[in-house]
Amino acid sequence: MKIVIHSVNNTANQEILSKYNEKLLICGNVHLSDNFASADNTHKLILENTAVCEIFDFIEWNIGQRPDSRDEQGGILLGKRYYDEEQDIHFVIVSKVITAIGALESSGYLDITHECWCDMHQRKDAYNEETGEELVIVGWFHTHPNMLSCFMSGTDRNTQNLFFNSENTYSIVINPQRHLLKAFRAKECHPTQAFLIVNDVTTEDN
Numbered sequence: 001m002k003i004v005i006h007s008v009n010n011t012a013n014q015e016i017l018s019k020y021n022e023k024l025l026i027c028g029n030v031h032l033s034d035n036f037a038s039a040d041n042t043h044k045l046i047l048e049n050t051a052v053c054e055i056f057d058f059i060e061w062n063i064g065q066r067p068d069s070r071d072e073q074g075g076i077l078l079g080k081r082y083y084d085e086e087q088d089i090h091f092v093i094v095s096k097v098i099t100a101i102g103a104l105e106s107s108g109y110l111d112i113t114h115e116c117w118c119d120m121h122q123r124k125d126a127y128n129e130e131t132g133e134e135l136v137i138v139g140w141f142h143t144h145p146n147m148l149s150c151f152m153s154g155t156d157r158n159t160q161n162l163f164f165n166s167e168n169t170y171s172i173v174i175n176p177q178r179h180l181l182k183a184f185r186a187k188e189c190h191p192t193q194a195f196l197i198v199n200d201v202t203t204e205d206n
């Protein structure tokens with residue numbers, strides 16, 4: 001697995017003080033990260049249904065429908081960082097995903113080119129302008145397709161360390177063929193409790 005990122009502007013790391021109320025924040029059908037049990041409970045990554053749908057629509061599923069192997073795919077997670085002082089819980093809510101379109105993909109390689117990064121930043125800025133939101137980059141996701149397991153490879157760790165290294169910044173690795181998903185946090189790539197709200201997930205057939 002090799003992911004190459006040529007430039008990223010990963011500023012705006014401030015946390016908003018807010019109460020962590022799991023019952024209010026996370027309701028309905030939820031998919032937990034497969035490394036949930038080994039994670040600490042001081043950091044939570046919550047993907048709203050809209051963000052989950054954007055990832056699930058983008059990535060290639062369906063084992064056995066194509067004879068050739070699938071390529072790695074990825075993108076960035078946009079959202080807001082929060083901190084509950086009373087409970088000492090840091091949490092991030094991801095509400096928008098920007099997919100890497102035009103990245104150079106292969107089954108073990110994802111090269112997010114400079115142009116691709118520029119395009120993602122432009123789409124982020126356009127989204128914020130359009131909606132009036134002030135979402136920031138809170139992490140990234142990519143797939144480990146075919147029979148690969150979900151882990152942070154040496155290159156993935158390097159990417160995390162270079163561009164997504166703050167405490168409340170995340171990485172999601174998904175194997176769509178094996179239906180595996182793991183979340184990691186900070187430059188050390190700690191296992192992370194991720195909650196994917198999957199109400200009404202409808203994915204395009206691909």
Ligand SMILES: [Zn+2]
Pocket residue numbers: 001002003142143144151152153156173
């Ligand atoms: Zn990887």
